[in-house]
Amino acid sequence: MKSPLLLALLVSTSVLASAALPPDGTILPLWPEGVPAQQAAAAAEQFEDGRYSAVHEPTLTYYAAGVDRANGTTVVVCPGGGYSILSWEREGIAYAKWLNHLGVSAFLLKSRLKEYGHPYPLQDVLRAIRTVRSRAQEFGVDPEHIGVMGSSAGGHLAASASTLFDHPDGKTGAEIDAVSARPDFAILMYPVISMVDGVTHNGSRTNITRGDSALLKLLSLEDQVTAATPPTIIIHTQDDRSVPVANALRYYDAMCRAGVPGELYIFQHGPHGMAMNPGLGTASDWPARAAAWLRDRDLIATNQ
Template sequence: MHRVLTIVLAALLLGACQSVPLEGPARAEVPEVILLWPEGPPGGVPDGLTEMVVERVNPFGLLDRAAHEVTAPSLTLFRPEDSDGSAILIIPGGGYRWVVIDKEGFEGARHFSARGATVYVLRYRLPHQGWQAGPDAPLQDAQRAIRLIRSRASEDGIDPARVLVMGFSAGGHLAGALHTGADVSTYAPLDAADLHSARPDATALIYPVATMQLPHAHPGSRLNLLGDAPSPKAETAWSLESRIEAGQPPAFLMHAEDDPAVPVENALLLYDALRTADVPVEMHLFETGGHGFGLRGIAGTPLEAWPDLVTSWGRAKGIFAPGNRTGLAGPAD
């Protein structure tokens, strides 16, 4: 049975750009949390929501948490000991029903920060929970996140022109929405941070949700983003393959062909659209692997190559420095 831990966020009283140390044993692991919105999210918080974290059982015996009813969108910052100047915004999945914290967030952040990147993990709002912006609510958070990252470039020691967005599953859909809609106005500018561009310099989509059209749409993500009876217009508008245009940033796609949750056709549709628009794209398909693995259980399998494939591609695209270290040490490296 899941254990529900209600989080009391005293940080809500602080400004969006302030960093708040976490309390307890996680302090050394997760040193800083940056709130996205100084006065709360655009449009206010719907009645009845209480942000909470649910601990989940997994076969690896690892910490596995998910954030439900997110009311205080944030970035968790992982600083490298030896920075190469690159930055990664990680957007975890969760079917737009919750936001995975460890498996597709903190574990990847530790892996890539150990190799020189400054990593920010996004905790974003869920679109079906009464937000004034509806399906735009997560995109508001993603746009604000990348603008804040660039506004902190001097403080965090990053190059604002070397920002990679990496999304997993439904987080891949949100990363793709940012990739294709960085310049779409979704909220009124708040401060100087919003003068910065929300356009990624490169985008990596890991087993991404892409299409909202049947039969290949992920049912849960489609339901939570667009409701139980979306119009054909809404389906098309939120299908990433229909949003691809020439001049968008380079993209990296990775998927397992036997994915039972998000069909591999999601990656294939994106790949075809990117190639048709002459957007630089690299895709890697694995025969087996299923869905939602992150860095867990991949040692000794072909899947263990994917973090190094991202690193090599990112180096070729100018995101990571030539000396950026590769290699996978373990699931919670």
């Protein structure tokens, strides 16, 4: 049963379709009250070759589906990059534009990286979901159709949101912590999942744990899946030599054991970081598979 707050948001968003939405490219600060543990003397943020590094001011960038095709579903997109950089254009903007074509709005997350390590990327993604849900009326969003999508280390962050959405590490004591941070669905692209030797991506593990061995269990997300983990589709390839396909297999197995609905597609060909690249055989068909899954879950219309 929907809560009174969600019912009110659903009613208000239903009448918003004909109203003016914020402009495409609107940037929302995640921490208007001040970024937790911000490193004042740190190296400046950089943007080069379509990638961000040294992020100290986390933000969300809004990509509108357009009122003529928007269906109320939205996705917080987490670019990959080993918790070292953010592949902003290839694993961020490209996904946002694909989602827009399906009638799905997108919020591209610029999160903190290796300069901070855990729990700060987790705090950023959970604050992102809470922000979108709390401002659902403003953006024409169904507060019960908010998903998360991520690639590689961004997939680890998206899976962290899917499993650690109520963990104390993801909260700061702000009033908005009362808003649910649980995503309603997840799309994981060749995700880092495990911190286990021989399975993990070593760079991601080093950058997110910063050498703290106590975090290896918590951030091995196959061990954090529960029945509350949202429905998830996972895309990976057998050819991936950077993040072994065992990561996807472990997460999907944990989902099956917990009774979490989901689908897993493992394609033979396609390198790590394939994103939406064409010419990779059947692996380049993954957007059609993902769209079909979204339709099956009534997250997009049958003609989208």
